[in-house]
Amino acid sequence: MFSARGALEHLLRPADYTAAAARARDLAWLRGHWHLHALACDLQRDGDQVADEVAGVPVVVRNDGGRLVGFVNVCPHRHSLLVGPGATHAATLRCMVHGWTFDDAGALCRLPDGPSFVGLDGSAVRLRRVAVERCGALVFVNLNVDAPPFVDGVPDGGAELRARFGAHRPVDRWTTSHAVDWKVIVENAVESYHVPLVHPATFRAFRPPELHDHRLWPGGTRYADRKPWGREPMGLAARLLGALFGAGAVSRFVHTHYFPTTMTYANELVSTAFAVMPRADGTSRVTVASFLPDALSSSLLRPLQWAFGRVFSQLGRRIVAEDMRLWPHVQRGLQSSEHAGVLGAREERVHAFQHFVVQGRGHVDDDDAVDAVAPPVACPAPPLRLGRRG
Template sequence: MHSRAPEKPPTDQPVPTDQPVPTDQPVPAAPPVPDVPGPALSARYYTDPDTAAEEVRQVFAKAWQLVCHESDLPNPGARLAATVAGREVLVVRTEDGALAAHLNVCRHRGTRLVTAPEPEGKAIRCPYHGWTYRLDGSLVGAPEARQIPCLDKPALGLLPARVESFLGFVFVNLDLDAVPLAQQCAGLAEAVGHYAGAGLVPVGRARIHDLAGAEVQEANWKVTVDNYLEGYHVPVAHPGLMRLLDYQAYTCEIEESYALFASPLRDKPSSNWAERLYQRIAAPMPGLTEADRRIWRYAVIYPNTLIDFYPDHVLAWTAIPTAVDRVAVPGAFYTRRGTGLRTRLARRLNIHIGWITNDEDVELVARVQKGLSTPGFEPGPLSRRESAVAWFAGRIRADLDAGADPDAADAAGAER
């Protein structure tokens, strides 16, 4: 379990509310959670620079990556740059209101097209030589085009990426043949879609695509994801959560492309004043039920999207490796239109509690990273409460093995 804190107490900004469109495409059922969890990843997966480089190619470049929320692109012509698999991607709202994504590089001499927030516009213009592109990425023209003998405009549009809105959040995939995220995560949309949607309102100044302003943790990105994927450490490491959550009723649902966790709130009043006040005033956002008020949910969309679904707000963030032992965790808070005073107060208390949990987790993941770097260490068996860690480890192994040559794969298998 993990939560991040805001920069300042947020304020509400009403916007129209809608719900994500459910997909009717079939999704293969995932195997049931095994009674005996699979093995954890070997220590080298967290410390080896070559493995980290291979992850960029075999994991991140082929997976859906969270880049922003639809509210960050409110009108046609809006655009922003985000990091996906070590590349900068330009995400835009086109003239017809759809989303488009392109590599953030001019096809002429490789200039970065967008480097900072820019006003909305009907075109994308390179700041170096003025090559101009439509919002859909097609090349409109270049200054002094007659002086460019081989200017093939249809062939020189911006390099495309896949883009999709899911639960109101914008995801990008560099694999143009990727299975749609809505198809991969249809069950997740059914379970938590009423929390989210394009109508969520951002609160505070933090934004998912703001990598420069993100917290950086002293750990491999998978250590941070592992930590989020299990509640086994809660009784030891998070006394505040133990006072609030019914640990014995904590549940975990694992599917092929996501894991969903849920924990009811305790009825017993906490001994901590902030937690006790939260228990007393907790009120759901519009569109949620009384049952939702009594439960916290967490979701991981493979490989590195993490979303907290609380009755009073939604927190979405992602884990982006910046080095083999460093991870940036940009994220943002959201609420719904029409949220009342009581819910807003509950949200601020919840975020205060989350700040404490975050500080505890930051120390924990740094400790784990140092331990994994100890020569000769290999992890022990996993608890059944860590089944999602085993699921994640299996997905990582499969992705890396898919891109390995047979001899390398055999050697890696011998180390597991």
């Protein structure tokens, strides 16, 4: 059931999605939260590293002797990124321009042409550390190195994440960029009110309230199916997979939002992480990674499992592509809206997210709203065949 009984206040104002000041405030606020940064499979070997932006800040996470360490990916010499974006491998963390090299604590440990820098206190040259936490197949980052552990903010201490993304391997992954505010994407992902119009072929209709198991907590929300899906294409695909691989309750889905930017969508067979990140250039990046559990595989079933996992993740791509077509239109409407907006009880997870945002970073001032920036003209939805990460 829903927790709310009826209409809810739309807590964010249009300017909160469109003003330049809102974007700047979002980025600063997000720097104190945990975000999905990488997949553990990209950081398995000593020397593996993954660089990407986190809340507008370049970050690199490395496997250093089996330990994951993270730093702001900016060189103290002349400000270049140390390493380029994506997953790479290097014996040491060395700047790409002049070769300044840093140890696993971020201290300068090699300075080419040292005599040119006589007088420089090399011991004072350090990279800024960021907090890194692995939860199963997922690696999270927080720019606040003193932040409490990610799993401390989750009611079950991360048990569901470990179960859904523990001994799993990726079957599909992709990223896309969008000229829309990151909150538009998040809000679309955590409500089912749009399902009949946007996903008529896959989900067909939204489910009645009694089939919803909604949970809201200060750091997130969760939807779980109370009953398995039926004859909808998504339900049939899940049943087929369950029958083939012996996974129980495969047609029940759990969608969890770990505030602010990470969502997971899982049943017993396929687990998908969906992360949204605003970037310094004003765009929003969507990263999706789907996993299959190792435990289900036998050498005989593995190819079949892999093939059906791909089919299932393609279905997921189709659903997200249907959502993507909406996002520019929502963003365009927000730029010109004179309405306060309103939410229904079915959209209470949106309300909980908005509450979290308003509590954390407040509203932009009316004066700031005058500076509202127009994002590029609504872009067409990207094709279903989406680029791989890195």
